[in-house]
Amino acid sequence: MEEIGFIGLGKMGVPIAHNLLKAGYALRVYNRSPEKARELVALGARQVYTPGETATPGGVVLSIVADDAALNGVVTAQDAQLARKLAPAGVHVSLSTVAPQTSANISRIHQQHGSTLVAAPVFGRPPAAAAAELVVCMAGPAAARQRVQSILRALGPHIFEYGDDPQVANVVKLTGNFLITAAIEALGEGLALAAKHGIDPVELARMFTQTMFACSVYRNYATIIAERQYTPPGFALVLGLKDLNLILQTGAAARAPLPLASLLRDRYLAALAKGRDDLDWSAIALNAAEDAGLK
Amino acid sequence: MEEIGFIGLGKMGVPIAHNLLKAGYALRVYNRSPEKARELVALGARQVYTPGETATPGGVVLSIVADDAALNGVVTAQDAQLARKLAPAGVHVSLSTVAPQTSANISRIHQQHGSTLVAAPVFGRPPAAAAAELVVCMAGPAAARQRVQSILRALGPHIFEYGDDPQVANVVKLTGNFLITAAIEALGEGLALAAKHGIDPVELARMFTQTMFACSVYRNYATIIAERQYTPPGFALVLGLKDLNLILQTGAAARAPLPLASLLRDRYLAALAKGRDDLDWSAIALNAAEDAGLK
Amino acid sequence: MEEIGFIGLGKMGVPIAHNLLKAGYALRVYNRSPEKARELVALGARQVYTPGETATPGGVVLSIVADDAALNGVVTAQDAQLARKLAPAGVHVSLSTVAPQTSANISRIHQQHGSTLVAAPVFGRPPAAAAAELVVCMAGPAAARQRVQSILRALGPHIFEYGDDPQVANVVKLTGNFLITAAIEALGEGLALAAKHGIDPVELARMFTQTMFACSVYRNYATIIAERQYTPPGFALVLGLKDLNLILQTGAAARAPLPLASLLRDRYLAALAKGRDDLDWSAIALNAAEDAGLK
């Protein structure tokens, strides 16, 4: 089967790369800190040392990196080798959560060099990545989307497509992350209210997630918040602030005020001011508990 | 089978009474506007004309009314006949969404007259009531809870118990309503953000409710909001404000600030200032859309 | 000169009563805790032991009490003796900060008994009361207003009139208190922001209050907040919550959402949850400082 490139071996990248190997793809892997590639090399991946080397003409490269700056770095490294080496007709599938504007800029660079960007951000935490249960939201030129669809099936059973403009997929992803953090805040306030009235948050969380809120987001976060299991983080709190900033910028670009997102951003700042950088991003729920005088 | 009393024949009361008849209970029904009893009388219910007449010594009366004032009226009508006529050992099961403090007051009146209050507020909209799929959250003295459990099974498959103090069940119910309205606001802002970027809200709602948010609250409200189907209301917007006020009072009583609940209350006020009293309570989502300049 | 009644000898009442004595009025004083009258009795006031005894037919009684319940108590005590004994044509001048609805109710009681309510809430803290520098906002039937104007001149140089309906004066007072607490929150956030960047809040407060904000509210509170001098309280924090609740109720009655007032109410709850009942109401500024990780 085809050999594809893979950039970014963090908490999400490693299990995704695993699943690609398991699905039969050969991999050329790159990570800024090269030692993170060891485990995948042991499983047969070939390690390369620049982003550009992950690419072949007409091939496919997947990337999943921490933020907009990292993604810009990958694409513009060594004068856009990645975009150039994919040409003609190769596809860069960007799985990262970044600003729509970043996708638009990177898409233009690819076009200029004869390759294509597909934005395909994913929903799901590391255990979902490992279980091949990620939800993929994909947008980009139709031919490129078709080219990469079978590959993305290795990530999870759900692939949703949003047309030819890559940045639309990023808006979808940010909207989803907004809904998730809103649910976290609601659970934080709600469980604090109940706790102040002597109700066991663990039991209450169980009731809600067995009935009206019997879905993965609430199951994950109601449990974490009720049990205060904020470490190790599935997604670090400091990245939550990054996402809220992206959401608010995306709102501002469209002149859409999002007061709940503003409240969430302030919650992230307060949590960081208290030194909670390394807790799970759901630890913003501690703000409501503390403001209510709990503990 | 046993004959029980039933007070309150509104949008929720009628289908619940139906299900009790279907389950084999004989009913004495009371409603402030007596003509609403006609349909149930046709099915075999016996109509009475005061709350007190629904009661028999040692019997059970269920009530579901619009708000705290209505519930107070039912219990104190004709000098607390309801509480007195249930004695000895009868049980009043209050299904309404009211303040915990109201339950505490009414519970005391029942105790003074030799009967017992069980608070058993329910989650679910009229179609769920008709389908016998309500979620019941019950609290009150253990013997009374045991006395009424088989009756409540006619309302839905889920009965959760929260100990001997009736008002705890009301806190649980208000916490749940808070989570639901928070989800409504999040969907309102999120779908407005996406719509401003050209994304079809109906499709987006479908994606979210097939994946991370595959639960009844999101399925109900994402659809309503995406399609702007706010009429006829399943639960009137003006009652949403009532609930938010109860939530905030319950927070204040425990000194628990709930900034998201405050935001929601302001959304209800803005919707009412625009004359939306009779739309569904999820029509607060129009605020986010309008503030973003949509339509 | 005329003998007038005076009810309520708290932090504001005592200096106001002093100034009335100084202006030449004889006083019949009443306070729930009678020992607080001692100082005024020493200066010539006559002490009475029920609210009703402060009144004479056609006379004037001023009251300044802690909240709506206390004011209701004063007027309805001993079956409305106060209202009855003022008749015919006597005037009750209510200086307290209460809900407009409370004024409306009390006004009706007075009317029924042949006397009149003038609402005349005052702006200013205890030192301003002592210095006869209060600002009086008065509303009520024109004849009654004219009857009491010379008396009120003993409280301060500024008397503003708002027509015949007493509750309008209460709306004005609550609007003013809202503006003051909004300024407190703004100063709390602004000085926290500056402090986190190494700027001395005392110096910064001095600059602002010498230039754009050279007015009494900012001078008072910028200093208190910059120096964290929250005790002894000029106005207790727990009364701040009372006022915010009144403001929000008054907004809700008119369907006017007030998101800044909602934010302020949450600040009061968080401060009370941390046990700050007895600090000055400007101590809500500690919330912003703590959320920013200061101290």
Place this chain on the structure above:
Amino acid sequence: MEEIGFIGLGKMGVPIAHNLLKAGYALRVYNRSPEKARELVALGARQVYTPGETATPGGVVLSIVADDAALNGVVTAQDAQLARKLAPAGVHVSLSTVAPQTSANISRIHQQHGSTLVAAPVFGRPPAAAAAELVVCMAGPAAARQRVQSILRALGPHIFEYGDDPQVANVVKLTGNFLITAAIEALGEGLALAAKHGIDPVELARMFTQTMFACSVYRNYATIIAERQYTPPGFALVLGLKDLNLILQTGAAARAPLPLASLLRDRYLAALAKGRDDLDWSAIALNAAEDAGLK
């Protein structure tokens, strides 16, 4: 007397330049759109056509431009000619409201080329600029501050100094603008509340600004808001959003959550979504009025 450079002939720049001429300084003026210089040239100013030409070795250049991008443009134009031509020992006095980080960056460029940046943002609207009543907040190396002090006295009687680090002056300025916009929002909500209860906002504004709020910010904005005189703008609404973004970024950089600033930012976005770009920045007060159903 000395000849100094002046960059930026907008609504604030023109009256400031006038006052410098009036104070006896010769001016070399630059503006991106050169026709704006005509009026000043008629009064004796010498027009130049690049930012660099405003500078002489050891001289002083004042700049006041619209935003961070414009200021960066001025300093980096033609490869930093401005910074280079001021060397040795010349001073660039930046009057603009920009991010502290922008001042830090520009200060470094000046240092590298042998000149110095003093940040000296000003408070006051165009009429205050014309009346030489601006408030100047200055920070930068001590020698440079001393060098320019007599020049800045032409802008207004109040000069406050904040030490050697230029960006501190920008924090002070942003804190002040935050306080002003907070006052605008408070007035917007308060006057809407009063209007809904039938109180004339113009009269109410007069009362407040004659008593507790007798200071320039409240006098300016209470009048504008009460009379809805949002055009012509003294400071355009779209610049208000720019400032709120700077305030929130400055807060985030120090991990200081500013929930009131977040609320204000959402108000600006909602006003812009409704197409109010060209109204005065105080027109965010229309949000509260509309949410309350006024007009």
